[in-house]
Amino acid sequence: MQQKSHILRFRLHRKLKRGLELTTIRQWVEEGKLSKSMNNCGTLGFNICQVSHDDYDAVLDWDRKAPEPVISFEPYEEELRKYIVSQPLQPTLGVEFADFNLYEDEQGNTGELYTTPVGQIDILYRNEKNGDFLVIELKRTVETPDSAVGQIAR
Numbered sequence: 001m002q003q004k005s006h007i008l009r010f011r012l013h014r015k016l017k018r019g020l021e022l023t024t025i026r027q028w029v030e031e032g033k034l035s036k037s038m039n040n041c042g043t044l045g046f047n048i049c050q051v052s053h054d055d056y057d058a059v060l061d062w063d064r065k066a067p068e069p070v071i072s073f074e075p076y077e078e079e080l081r082k083y084i085v086s087q088p089l090q091p092t093l094g095v096e097f098a099d100f101n102l103y104e105d106e107q108g109n110t111g112e113l114y115t116t117p118v119g120q121i122d123i124l125y126r127n128e129k130n131g132d133f134l135v136i137e138l139k140r141t142v143e144t145p146d147s148a149v150g151q152i153a154r
Contacts, residue, residue: 020059033058077138081122084136085112089125100125100134 025041028034034055051059089097103111103124111124123136 020062028058077122081112081138084123089134097125097134099127099129100132101128103133 022041025034025038029036029039035052037052038055085102089100103114103126105114109115111121111126114121114124121135122138125134125136126132127134
């Protein structure tokens with residue numbers, strides 16, 4: 001019995017600086033930068049087990065030219081604000097906040113990004129029983145200047 005030889009090819013696997021989005025993959029397939037087999041990326045039930053050398057090299061070349069990702073805190077602040085607004089205050093802050101609800105003025109403006117004559121409030125709640133206000137001001141970094149206290153006081 002003749003034994004068949006096997007060829008093993010090893011390629012260095014790399015973690016990309018940023019993920020290659022599905023829309024970009026589809027566009028590159030249309031432009032001929034990637035093979036048509038890459039169109040199956042993201043299809044339900046499809047896992048990439050083997051990628052052609054040309055596709056692999058094209059993605060690595062793109063990654064080498066890609067700028068380092070910039071971390072932006074703005075989406076995080078927006079997501080955090082939306083999350084806080086969607087949750088009841090009492091379980092998070094305690095029973096003393098049970099009567100606070102997101103503020104809504106006579107014009108129907110809500111307390112999320114509430115505009116005042118002295119600036120915008122990230123989140124504004126009002127106690128329905130006694131009329132007290134609760135201001136929540138979100139900051140993007142740990143290094144928050146003392147002016148934040150002045151912002152809330154205004």
